[in-house]
Amino acid sequence: MSTQKQKLVVVGAGMASGRMLEHLFEAAPEAYDVTLFGAEPRGNYNRIMLSPVLSGEKTFEEIVTHDENWYGTHGVTCRFGENVTGIDRKAKQVHTAAGMTPYDKLVLATGSAPFIIPIAGKELDGVLVFRDLDDVEAMSKAAEKPGARAVVIGGGLLGLEAAAGLQARGMQVTVLHLMEHLLDRQLDASAGHLLQRELERRGIKVHCKAQSKAILGEEHVEAVLLEDGTVYPADIVIMAAGIRPEARLAVDAGLHVERGIVVNDAMVTSDPDILALGECAEHNEVCYGLVAPLYDMARVAAKTLTGEEAAFKPVETSTKLKVTGVDVFSAGDFSTGDGTEDIVYRDAARGVYKRLVLKDDKVAGAVLYGDTADGAWYFQLLKEREVVRDIRDRMIFGQALAGADTDPFSAVAALPDTAEICGCNGVCKGAITSAIAEHGLTDIDGVKQYTKASASCGSCSGLVEQLLAMSLGDEYSGAPTVKPMCGCTHHGHDEVRRLILAHGLKTIPEVMQALEWETPDGCFSCRPALNYYLLCAWPGEYVDDAQSRFVNERHHANIQKDGTFSVVPRMWGGLTNPNELRAIADVADKYQIPTVKVTGGQRIDLLGARKEHLPDIWSDLNAAGLVSGHAYGKALRTVKTCVGSEWCRFGTQDSTGMGVTLERLTWGSWMPHKFKMAVSGCPRNCAEATIKDFGIVAVESGWELHVGGNGGMKVRVTDFLCKVESEEEVIEYCTAFIQLYREEARYLERTAPWIERVGLDHVKEKIAEDAQGRAALSARFFLSQKYEQRDPWAEQAGDPGTRRSYSPLRQKVIA
Amino acid sequence: MSKSVYIGELEDIPRRGARKVEALGCDIAIFRTGEDELFALEDKCPHRQGPLSDGIVQGRGVACPLHNWIIDLGSGLARGPDEGCVKRFAVELRGSAIYLGPLIASDAAPEASLAVEAE
Ligand SMILES: Cc1cc2nc3c(=O)[nH]c(=O)nc-3n(C[C@H](O)[C@H](O)[C@H](O)COP(=O)(O)OP(=O)(O)OC[C@H]3O[C@@H](n4cnc5c(N)ncnc54)[C@H](O)[C@@H]3O)c2cc1C
């Protein structure tokens, strides 16, 4: 008897069977006559790449894995488009509409069927699934209609890939997801949330905790109705709520079936001549839905068919979401519990979230969002159960950096080309990087020369240096010399301010996340600075954070060395009246103020007030029309004046009136540091205007403006800025100067060191020479004053809750 | 904590902030961190007696408002080069109610305070 080949019948031309046949022909090309049945009218293809086919990034031809040529070479009889309807195990044959086919060995590789949630309207036209090429074609067709809407039920991998694909085809897409966050089986809440934000940014609507109630429509779908009454109009509905192993044939044939077709380690079912593999199979009570384990099954099944011993071992799986531009990776178990330890890394500038869960010094799980480059490495560590104690501290930064330092340029790297780097000269990132490339620039002077970036105030030079270093790599010698703001960050003050604007960062936590702060909530040094930078950057929008203010600004009074406070009411231009003086005297009596003193800035200081009395003191002072003097703040302090032309025989102008006007316009504004002004009515300069931040000296023909002076330990006489004629000009120059200082100086830098740093010429250029720029600065100042000019005393005293916070808590007696 | 006394509600203390409490015969500062942990220390900086309840809370530390000594909330010890120690008290959250307990002996393990659930 000639050695007749055995007959092998394979049901299902999918990913698992394709791989199995490859192994089989490799090991024993002549062992079997193979007949391959496939319900789909086509051969094996890479099903997982249907997602890029849907989005239009790939064609079907590109994802075909086995073509006619291959089947021909291996003598496979292809029966595509034929559904196997039954198995006769006694006669060892399978049935199709065309008749029966005998087998010696039978392989079931029927995959799974999409799970259709049992709701009203599920059988309407336009309710689709996402499983094979026909589904992709149906979806693509629906997307041709302009403005067509799709509702995807299910926010898992499949649903999101469908949603992204349909959106790429121009549909308006809504994703309904039953659970709290997307990809709830693959991601933790943080990553799920980031993913949702990204999809929403792309225009996909996401509705989590959505309980679908019914699909509405006559014949064709029209909308989806949720339990909460929400209705989403739809031209098509994609059911992506899960899959069920396709085991109907096996059930009918009386094989052992639980959730899937039960197989042993060798992939053999309860019938020794029938094997099963792929998604339809159940091994050790597990059904798989990803290709990696199915490929292992394929190897084992091929061996079993050739009589070799082999056993399938369950493996860890990892998943990635295949949506272009959205990188998501997850593997293992990332639920925290006893003995687990979390390592979290965020880099919001790049939209990155990474979380590793360690257990017993080994990787137990990994969730990566935004940067999945190291997914494979973590997965490796996880699978190999490697002890990671030695690289623990650095491993979150990825394999390349596990032993090195973090990338200090990531925030700049993440900026779009259009982000403005040099505010003075309006130079954006793209202009700088292309100039570096085009002209082969190697240092900051070159950049200055070609782009003007950092040629003015210089505050952006740190960023320009980083761009140079980024573009040139190792060739760049002038490593960034920026001094970090504090130990919480490697960024300097100027960069932080610029990045706040460039990235549109609007809260302290946002800044810390985006700029990779190294401490959870900053420190006493950076928090007040950030609070100031944000309120300067976003007037009217930023909500001041009291807990990020030094005690004086938090309590609107000056703390003294014994823990009591001093209170200084404002006196406009140093003017007061009997009424105000009486109120001050009454307050001093009533609250037993031990010391009352006149200050150097021509105000009255009530020293030694108890903290719990502050709100009452303010209420009393407010009642007499007195407001906060901001003597405690990095803010406009006082405008000191001399008596001027009204009384003084030398006075040339009304210096008191000018002082009052300026103080009324500028009080309440927060600044990098304290800011003092003075107006003298003649060059004798009785108001000491030339040691103030902004000093005005009246002369016969107008007003001389002086800037950058201060008293204190190191007295600095002002620099002469320019001379102007009218009162309006004084106001514009003064407010423009304040705004320039507010925008350019570093927190806690007074005008004197600031001007020495940027140069008087820079200030002159901005204030004296550039009329348009000056007007704009002044306008920005007044805009911010619209929000900042409020009396904090009245606000604090007016709110009962805030009032209470000035008093200590006391032990309460519970009845 | 049998000897603990009710002193107020969690919301009485701002997050990343503190509040002074007059109880047990002295001034005590109760701190609430960004993570909503509570700590209680005597309201007196070991340097020059600055009121710690007026400082800036950073992580599990507070910067004294007078000269920026950093006091560790868990141990009551000054951080960095400074040397000094503040008395610690037990503090506990029951629901949203804050209970202040007795002085913690200085040789007891640091971090005796209680982490609390976020609201
Ligand atoms: C859009 C999409 C994206 C995916 N992305 C990924 C991914 O990124 N990563 C990943 O690991 N996995 C992914 N998967 C899952 C992966 O494709 C499946 O796990 C894999 O295809 C299962 O292989 P299989 O051979 O078991 O089943 P299938 O590939 O589904 O093949 C089964 C075949 O059997 C046919 N069949 C069923 N019953 C009969 C019958 N009675 N007679 C004849 N033929 C029959 C079916 O028509 C089908 O063609 C994705 C799936 C889809 C749909």
Ligand code: FES
């Ligand atoms: S009193 Fe606390 S730092 Fe000086």
